[in-house]
Amino acid sequence: MKINVLDIKRLDLNLAVIFVAIWQERSVTKAAARLALSQAATSAALARLREACDDPLFVRVRGGMAPTPRAQAMADRLETGIADLWEVLTQQQAFDPSSAARRFAIGMSDDFELALGPHLTKLVQQAGARVSVMFRQTNRHTVEQMLNDREIELAVVSGSVKRAWIAREQIGQSGYACVVDAKAVRVPLPLSLDDYLAIPHLLVSFSGRTGIVDTALRALERERHVYAALTHFSAVPAFLTKTRAVATLPSHAAAALARMSRLSACAAPLDLGIYPVQLLWRRDSNGEGAIGWMRDRIKQAFALALEEAKEIEVSRRARSGQAKR
Structure with a gap:
């Protein structure tokens, strides 16, 4: 026209x-x-x-x-x-991480901090000594306001956020896995549904009340016993170590926690589905070379986190199969 x-x-x-x-x-x-x-x-x-x-x-x-x-x-x-x-x-602005002094404010919940945060900071350190990352707690309920107020420049969230002024890119998918102290639960891994429901559950939820597991179990006319509820994933090892209990977490967080503690990760014994993971930023920052550079680093970091989650799940299944034979 x-x-x-x-x-x-x-x-x-x-x-x-x-x-x-x-x-x-x-x-x-x-x-x-x-x-x-x-x-x-x-x-x-x-x-x-x-x-x-x-x-x-x-x-x-x-x-x-x-x-x-x-x-x-x-x-x-x-x-x-x-x-x-x-x-x-807005003309694209060049960004040279080897010489630039730049701090990025990135929002994500602590499951993503655990899984991709260490990878991201290593990638940033390798690129430039004067580039740094500040992580801020956010989720799909709070991310819009934080981007609007410029408290953060980019964000990684689960699910979908749709606003015209927010640019978004799906950078992968995640699902769910179980985390246990294998010595304390004393049952084979991966867990059967009966073993899963016989063990007390540690719930990690934004609301602190119910989670996706409860929804899936209601469809099966089953229920679990939740002995404690948390709002942060980082506290899980302290609650599960040497404890007969199980936590069902996003698979990327389960893999990260298993890597850094004595906990073991395995596939969940019921279908909890998968969900998209989105990278968000303000559309009016599309001309900034620094933002484009950081978007690429975040995508690389999440790909590394997903690869770790895949490797741990495969290794746990293989180990369980060998034990049964």
């Missing part, structure tokens, strides 16, 4: 930026602060937007501003358009 530049000239494209800020913040005051504008200037811009669209766009409700149906219909296209415009106009 050919654009009439004279018609475009009559519009203030800054209004689109202000719309997106209000849409994301649900507040004129917060949008103004984010854009370094006065509240009066932002309110005036909103008035011009309303006149141009012949719609209120945002109406005041308790706790903020609620978008109208017209605003909801506009939001995705405007977010995408602004991000595309930024990407086109």
Whole structure:
């Protein structure tokens, strides 16, 4: 479609930026602060937007501003358009890790920190002595706000996050595995379902209440006994070592914990499925060579973590088969 530049000239494209800020913040005051504008200037811009669209766009409700149906219909296209415009106009900036002094802020939950964090820091150290990584705790529930507030520049999360202003790439898949102290549980590995349910369970969950295992067991009309619940994977070895118990974890975290402790990892005795792992970043950073360089390092690190998870599961199965023979 050919654009009439004279018609475009009559519009203030800054209004689109202000719309997106209000849409994301649900507040004129917060949008103004984010854009370094006065509240009066932002309110005036909103008035011009309303006149141009012949719609209120945002109406005041308790706790903020609620978008109208017209605003909801506009939001995705405007977010995408602004991000595309930024990407086109921003020249790719070269990044040389051997000479650059740069600290990256990367968000991920501690299962990913355990699995890919050590690989990532080694790759970074090999590339440049003055490049460093700061890890921040995040997950799919908090990552959007942290990227929006620029607390982090990139993130690794499980599942799917879909917002037009967030760029994403699936860097792999992960599943689930069991972690035990093999000497303490005194049963063959990999665990049978009956042995699995006869052993007390250590739950690691964001909510601290239930997990994917409970959902799968309900379908089988079975249940397990959870003797303790944690919210962080890093504490698992302290709870399982010399203890007759089992924890069911993301396979990449299970492999990492088995590698660094006396714990053993094996396949789970029921089908818990697989899930995508996504790498996220702000689309307006697509022109930054440093961000592109770090994305490649993160993908390499996760590939190494997945390879370790694969190797441990295969080795545990093989060892179990030899023991039975």
